[in-house]
Amino acid sequence: MSEIRRPTGGDTASRFTLFESKLRVPSRRGNFVRRAVLFDRLRAARRASVLIVEAPTGYGKTTALAWWFQSGRRKLGWYSIDERERDPVVFLAYLGAVLSRVGADVRRLSRLVGGPKTPIPGALAELVQALESLGEPAVIVLDNVHLLANPVCIDVVEALLEHVPEGSQLVLVTESAQGLPTERLTSEGRLVTLGVAELKMSDSEADALLRSAAVALSPERVHSLNVLCDGWAAGLYLAALVARRSGGRLDEVLLGSDRLLSDYFHAQLLDKLPEGQRDFLFEISALGRICARLCDATLGRTDSAAMLRSLAEANRFITVLPGRHRWFELHPLFRDVLSAELVRRDPDRKRAILARAADWYEAEGDVESAMGCAIAAGDLDRAATLCGAALLKLDWAGRSTTIEHWCSAIDDPVLLARHPQVAMLGSAMYALSGQPDVAERWARAAFRSDPAETMSDGSRASAWVAKLRALLCLEGGSAMREDALLAVETLAEGSPFIASARNLLGFAYLLAGDDDQASVWFQDGAPTSPALGEGVSASLALAALALLAAARDDLDECDALARRSVEIVEQSRLEDSVTSAFVYTVAGRAAFARERRQAARDDAASADRLVAGLTYALPWLAVLTRVELAGLHLALANPARARGLVDEAEEILVHRPKLGVLGERVAELRHGLAPRPAGEGLASALTPAELRLLPLLASYLSFREIAERLGVSRNTVKTQAIAIYRKLNVSSRSEAVEHARETGLLKDIAPLP
Template identity: 25%
Template sequence: MVTAEPSRPVTAAAGVDPLGAPYLPGRFAIPARPPTFLRRRRLHRHLDVGRTTPLTMVNGAAGAGKTLLVADWAASLDEPVVWLTSDAGQTPGLFWAYLLEALHHHGVLEPAEVGFPADAHRVDRKLLARLAVALAARERPVVVVLDEYDRVTDPAVSEQVEFVLRHAGRGLHLLLVTRTEPLLPLHRHRAAGTLTEIRNAELAFTPEETVGLLALHGLELSVAAAAALVERTGGWAAGLRLCALAAREADDPEAYLKEFEAGQSTVADYLLGEVLKRQPAETQDLLLRVSVLDRFSPVLANTLTGRLDAEPILDGLRRQNAFVESLGHSWYRLHPLFGEILRSQLEVTRPGLRPLLHRRAARWLRRSGYLPEALAHGAAAGDWEFTAAALVDDLAIGQLFTGLRAEGLADLFSGMAPETTSPAAELVRAARALNHHDLGRGLAHLHHAERTLAAEASDPAAAQLSCALLEAHAARLTGAPGRAEKAARSARHLQGEVPAQLLEQHPELNALLLTHLGTTHLWAGRFQDARAALDAVVASPAGAATALPRQASLSHLALIDYLDGWLDRAERKALAALTETERYGLPPSSGSSVGHLVRAAVAVERDELDEAQSLLDEAAVSAPAGPDDPVTAAGRALTTARLRLAQGDAPAALSAAEPAITADVVSPWERGQAAAIACSAHLAEGRPETAARALLGAPDDQAACAVEAARALLAVGHPGPAIEMLDAVPPEGEAGPAVTVPALLVRAQACDQAGDPATARRILTRALLDARRERLRRPFLEARPWVLRLLATDPQDGLAEGWLLRGALPTTAGPLVVEELSARERDVLARLAQMMSTEEIAADLYVSVNTVKTHLKGIFRKLAVNRRTDAVRRARELGLL
């Protein structure tokens, strides 16, 4: 309030305020910093920048470190700073009397220059004008700090402060330290760019600053551990200092800082005393009730309190910086540590209320469309009937398998009470079991849910659609294409009975269905049908919700390309599959496992055996818990067998090629590939008759089997029948080089044996052309030595140079590309040529017998032989001995 007073300056009695009381000098003093105070230079720099604007506001919660920050900055300046700590309930006259005395105390103004309020309740506008003029005349602006400005509640004072600030111009830099928004027209200052603000978020300690603060308290903590403490305390300065003081008294300070009970600490005493107990009873009740929520709106808060006053209370708490933060759009949250303490207080003061609050929150959130939070609160309330039904009715059961929330949902439902036996609960149990490939338990729960749903009159479409998804998943695990097709037909029918909006919100449901369907078609050898289903998944919109089925579909499409003989296509798809989940930070899945297996199989065909082993190891690491589904199991077994065969370990290849795969139908390509590997292993061991018998039960239409059968016939000297056998191989347009090149090489060898070397060379040329595009080496390595002989007599115009042959071809064929022998392997090889035993080599080289055996395996693999005598012979051919 401004009233007319005499225009002459009024001088106060020396050392007393308008009420005649002496001034309290402590209100003019810059607060001292304790020895454990940490200077934070990033905030100093912000305050320095603030001097370019007339007004700076440091606005934060109690204990945020506002006052000490500004005091430290003020003490570091070269010029005097006018400091005034505000008092509660000050009238305009008293406020300005103290501020003028502060200016006099710090030598900025003499009382006679401006005057002095004579009345404690009023101040003359002319006095304020004289003050503004005196400040504006200064050569350098004076820095005035008004600490605890939130205690100034009279609107007249803020109006007068704004008047002086506006008219003092560059002569005044005003810095307000406050817990609440001051009554100044801040919106105007923001619009004009004349305000610098430092708020709670910036005042919060960083992990690195926390490490420094704790070090000042004699505590050592890593940045990672400090980050966890910052997350829990929100970087709140007082909380960190109180934790540090308490930790110093603990036997294990680091353990205390990780595990302290917020509700039973000095931090709780501070917040309960400084924040909660200062609030009216209605506000305290609201804060205790909303403490069970991670975030809340006024309507949700009203639901928990049963009142209608949440909106003004929450807005007031936000303005007061009372540890209630606005998230925008009328949503709020509690400071994490404050929320933790309030939850402890809720248990103490109102035992038994928490489950009721969770239940109320769950139902409101479910009605309002906030399913993830509704599920969390339903579980916290122990209301599993509601929680499972909410997941199933929302068509969200697919989120247990894919998406960013899959792991969290699995953990949430892990605590579901066994006595909860509703259809929805049984479907959730079935989904969790199938996700771990626990087929027996998964089907038991699924069939129980289906029987219960069949007995209900309502027959909810969402639950039935969930059943169809789980049936398709079970079909994939059992290699049952008929079952998957039935589930897919049921799903297509049911999708018309649920709201289209729900289907749009859950694209993972259809993506999972098609992935399961396509995978079962792949297992059955129906590649065209498999591609149609899997391509549809890949073409669906990208996103975290569909990342895993997209990855699985790409990986299985890569497997089809590999089986069809197209190595480059397979490798590209497998690599693309891996990026699907990486971009969303999702964990490894069976899809990534198949992708690694395909890449490993491609590496074997290119004779990159170390890379193949590395990828096989990665596939094992990324494999999900539980047994593999049939496609993955077959891919793992066949790739391992092919690698062992390439490494010269035929017995291991035979063992790996016969996995125990349980499936409803026989996979033609799995049987064919396994039989072909077995045949090849027996041929490598010099057993052509046994090799031929390995093919007796193989499907007739498998190209790999036809090639191996022809090789077996050649091994016993029957080139004519071998050529007839090769006629079963698909035409080149349908199959890639990994299928056609082995057939061409066997055909060329048959022609060569039949006395037609010209045709053999022509066919070899075609094989080289096709193989070079995909860097396909294994068929040529397995076809030695006759390939070497043909290449020696006809260099094929350099078609084999660089990628298959090393160096130029002289009169004898140069070596097929093999890995270089290490120096130690050459030492072992030289002793092999001297007919030394393994034990003798070990003793001669001062190494263990196992080490020698390891070197022998490397030599055999690199020289593509299986026996010592063959290794010596091959080494002599290559000029290594």
């Protein structure tokens, strides 16, 4: 170290020492992680006269800049400021020492600061002149600028910012650039600022840092940890130490409660803050994103706006979120540490804050945030009520992940019995997501609820129960019909569930082989312009009507209805909904009948992609879709896929055997797919039932009239007809008759027009 003496007759109080360590560039560490993205930004900023690197402690600012600038060609001067830099004279002396090391002439400045009474304005003028005297480009780094508390020292820095010679660069490393003329310098094109976004570590850099600390994690765990640490280098390194100490275990709870992290934040930040700011941080850690109004309401304060602004401007691990309104967010690890300490201090306080936050969010109309606070507070009754109110809208918006999180938090049969609305909505959604066991468990809880309770649509709970029973078809087709009819009759006027209840009644009649009644209810359940949330109901009703039109040989009507059902699927963004498997299947059948073979194959592929999600949770739709899709694959000469679908249908029938005519149709398909002896002739390829049907296909009788004549159901006739089409390699009734006449299977029968 060097010593500057003031010639004051031996007055030792006027002497001060310049420590060499503060003027030395930090040494390179062997395990340094190269920061490729950050170095690219530094390279792009070389021509800026001023560079400010601004981020909280622990982001690796000093280490990265030391590596970068030592690798450059320009001379480098470095000054590490500490908390003792309160005297402007000492500060000027250090700046003079830095400039001297990069070739500036600082002799006049040295005489002034070494004199008995240093004139600050004169010394500052000499400092500026020394800076401008640089003979060749240099980089001057002032590290820890945020520690400068004396306004005169800050004025000195601002003066330097105005006089950086061309080709040189002044680099300010700080936790906060508050008070510096950043906006003006940026507008003049002289300043580049790098912040937390540029200093965050990527997953690959985080992995390298962890490995340097002898901790190897899978890419997935590295990513999760890096998200939790928000790319914060110190947090990642501390997490590595925690992992080594805990035998490799790493999770959010462990990190938030670990003493290493807590001690780090206390030493680097919390212990340096006024008590009021420190307590404020502890309390807001109970919340996620925060704003002044939320904090005032939950903490009983009136000064939250000023407090948040002060902490954010000082870069105290709290950032302003983008957007019009002033919302803030704590660094994830910092929040976890604060929250863990808040719980240790007063666990009831955190619950009280969350309860008030739920009140505030609900009053603001933000049910999703209110739900999150209720779950975090452990108030599951309130969470169930909020969930029941918001579940449908979330479902319509495709928020399946949020729904799953909410439902898992309240998945308790006793709790669900107290909240039938959420129990029944959740059961239906689990059924639509192909989870029959969970759907039935939630349904059983709903069935134990008070039948007289009023639901959100004004209906009694008993009406909702009837509709849910029909949807799940737990007791078979006959019970489904009774339940659906009860739902239609008892749902409140204007209920959004009336259309879907009518559709369920239509499908129940379809299972019973009563096409006429099915058609009536499907027409009632198919609005021409479905409102929000009605896309599933409308698309299913139109597809079912298309199927019934095909059974009447009205191919024009079938095609038009099938196309409209697909349009509704697309308009409602239901391309990935399991119910759309039925829509695509019917569309494929219609396209094949119109000899649009490629369109039929495309629709079959779309249905195949979705049909696995149709389980015995919705047995009526799962089996019906597979029967129709198997017929489509047979028409497309893909018997292997058809066999697989029949296998799946039979498996569903094991769980839900009472599905009316669907059982017969599956059996017919299985018989038609049975292997035949090699060399068997065309006539012998047809079953006796199919040979009995073939002459009637040449008549003008409808499938219903043929069924009455043969004493079988219309669906049986349809299944047998499809088998005939496949075996004769044709796609329609008229083609089958023509082909049979030409090959001698039918004699003396005129071809159909």
